[in-house]
Amino acid sequence: MIIQWDKRFKFPPPSPDPDPDWPLRELSAELQRLNVSVDVRLLGVPDAFPDGGWCIGREDLNNLLGIHPRVLRQHFKLWLTSTEVLERILHSAVYNRTDAELARIKQLVPKFVHNASVAEAEKILVDRGALIIAGEPGVGKTTLGRMLLWLHMEQNWKVFVVDDLQEAMAVSTAGEKRLIFLDDFLGQISLTNELLGKVDQRLPVFLDRLRNNKDLRFILTTRLYLLNQAQIQSDKLSSPRVAASEMVLNVGVYTRIIKAKVVFNHIYFSDLVDEEKAKLLDGDFFLKMIDHRSRAPRTGRSSSQVRTSQ
Incomplete structure (x- = not known):
């Protein structure tokens, strides 16, 4: 196990009423999801980490950076070694x-x-x-x-x-x-x-x-x-x-059923009110839209965007 002990970083003490002189430290280690409290005892620093609650492994830090990519982008020393962030910047x-x-x-x-x-x-x-x-x-x-x-x-x-x-x-x-x-x-x-x-x-x-x-x-x-x-x-x-x-x-060969589903979906999920949708589906107008020689998905979108106020 490779351990890195760094006194420059500070975490809040586990006690709700901390002693001002309580040694604040961060432990960065490759814990591999082992029991944190056991690892802390092995290091011989149980007073600094009474319950292991402030012990963060390298894997945990990487996961947190993945959840918060904004932090990663704001600190260039972190993303200089991150291929994903570098690629996003370059492209x-x-x-x-x-x-x-x-x-x-x-x-x-x-x-x-x-x-x-x-x-x-x-x-x-x-x-x-x-x-x-x-x-x-x-x-x-x-x-x-x-x-x-x-x-x-x-x-x-x-x-x-x-x-x-x-x-x-x-x-x-x-x-x-x-x-x-x-x-x-x-x-x-x-x-x-x-x-x-x-x-x-x-x-x-x-x-x-x-x-x-x-x-x-x-x-x-x-x-x-x-x-x-x-x-x-x-x-x-x-x-x-x-x-x-x-x-x-x-592409471009559509059966009549597929055409009907395309037109219906564009009408159903459009921003038209129910009354306007009903007018489009009333009588044989819906069938005329389906059988129109220019009927295609693009014209399906257009028909669902037209207000039927007339």
Whole structure:
């Protein structure tokens, strides 16, 4: 057992009416969850610690710092040796973006309709380590990615929301389960030569890293027409090293029942009052929303946000 005795730190004495001359000390030791009072007697200092109540082991201190990360951040000498705190400082933009995204996902979880695409997506992730969710605008690509992010977090994966492949590489630390999410990795409207060049340069290297580290997973989303265009223009995306087509999940095929559940959830969990919800569900208006040719999760959100005052 390694013991460190330090008189610089002070703790309140165990007595409710302390003697001013009572020796105040802190004991820092690797106790390994043994009986504290026994360890104190072994040290021969029972007067300083009558009941072992003020004896704190190194493991206890580390646990307390984990519970109170603010203390850790405020005292640089503590976090200079903490990899986790250093990483959060170096990649603060990624951590802040992830926190904001998780707050949004928490609100979306009740509205999500579980469907077959979730199981299909998880299978690709297990088999390939990477998943490209492709589809037309508004079909629920980002929503599916967000739900996969939430499911992995519940399974004790550390999740990250990044803005590009460079950030993805920066947080792809091996040794712990990490899921990285990149939305619209080929852009939102059109594919530029500059963006395609960056994807060509970085994606193959990153996918190699995923193959060699089973604890790393990567989810990307893109519009289907951008993916088709990128595969035509880029030899690397269609090469055996990347094999992008093997990682693609094409979403957007919804049964009438799934469409009905999506619309209903968005209405039920919206901020509309009961009377307004009833109007949306009255007569055949609900069925018309479901069968509309533009019906998709995004338009489902829009319909639940429209006030039915007219």
